[in-house]
Amino acid sequence: MWTDTKLKRLTGIDIPIIQGPFGGKLSAVELTSLVSNAGGMGSYGCQPFFANEIVDLSNEIRKSTSKPFNLNLWIKEKDDNIEDFDNVAFQKVVELFQPYFDEVGVEAPALPLPESPTFDDQIEAIFEAKPAVFSFVYGIPSEDILEKLRRLNIKTIGTATTLDEAIAIENAGVDAVVATGFDAGGHRVSFLENAEDSLVGTLSLIPQVADVVKIPVIAAGGIADARGVKAAFALGADAVQIGTAFLATEQSGASHTHREKLFSKDARYTTLTKVFTGRWSRGIRNRLTEELRAFQNSFAPYPLQGQIVSKLGAYPTNTEANPELKSFWAGQAAPLLKYHNAQLITHGVSLMAVLNFCTARFRNIERIS
DSSP: OTTOOHHHHHHOOSSSEEEOOOTTTTOOHHHHHHHHHTTSBEEEEOTTOOHHHHHHHHHHHHHHOOSOEEEEEESOOSOGGGGGOOHHHHHHHHHHHHHHHHHHTOOOOOSSOOOOOOHHHHHHHHHHHOOSEEEEESSOOOHHHHHHHHHTTOEEEEEESSHHHHHHHHHTTOSEEEEEOTTSSEEOOOOSSOGGGOOOOHHHHHHHHHHHOOSOEEEESSOOSHHHHHHHHHTTOSEEEEOHHHHTSTTSSOOHHHHHHHTSGGGGOEEEESTTTSSOEEEEOOHHHHHTGGGGGGSOOTTHHHHHHGGGTOSTTTOSSOGGGSOOBOOTTGGGOOOOOOSOOTTSOOHHHHHHHHHHHTTTOOOOO
């Protein structure tokens, strides 16, 4: 049956549906634990947090669920060219954004910018927290790190945007792979080639990966309802990872404005942009993405670009004001969204109902392999 997959047997979850981990402080303890308690796997994006904060978050999740959950990190927390990005280059980016700083009435940022968490410190928190699953993007941990994770009985999930990346993840000894198509929301997490050269759609990527690797394959990108789940399994996936549909619920860390955007006509129009973080990511088009579309190669490297635009209140968690200057991450399947609330309520459709519907809908479908 469709629920009896390699990923389910690997992780011990009841339903092979994973909630996508959200960076940028859009994850939420409530949503993570709710998904896990419903039989899927809740996830928490730990990319913006320091080690002590990650341990605290893990403890908070465990207060709400005894089921398996996933903590996610970015392997590559700085772009390669950041060492060459001097004050002259920084001022050029500030000048580009100066009209927007003036518009919202804030001072332009100045160097040095605050220090960001490093992967080397964050992974120590994963060792201490010991989640059931540790997932990662933008690369593959070292052999020593993977061996220590195995000793701690922490299952690992890497993320691939191409077949070559999926093969590299399997060859490294990682337990499972997320194959994410370019229609997914948020960052394009390519690591072998540039993101703009790794834009493979979900329908093309999943069967390519499933035909080659032996580890469990998790489909991601463009999956927002039961039809997408069915399609992913027909293409050979062992599980699905759903991001935007979970981000749209009241239990996520998304702002009210962000959730409203996901259910509006604006969600029909997404774009890949580097304007918000310096790395390619998919979100809803707005004035900032369109006015600066021609300057993709002029932005600061990650994470400096994000620290610059954060002065505009560009991240929905900062403030509800100035929506035309904010990042509203969204996948291309956002127009399919229906569910606002993840809890089981009298007059709503809950996350558990969605999961149970998927289970009942495909209970007797034989997996195609």
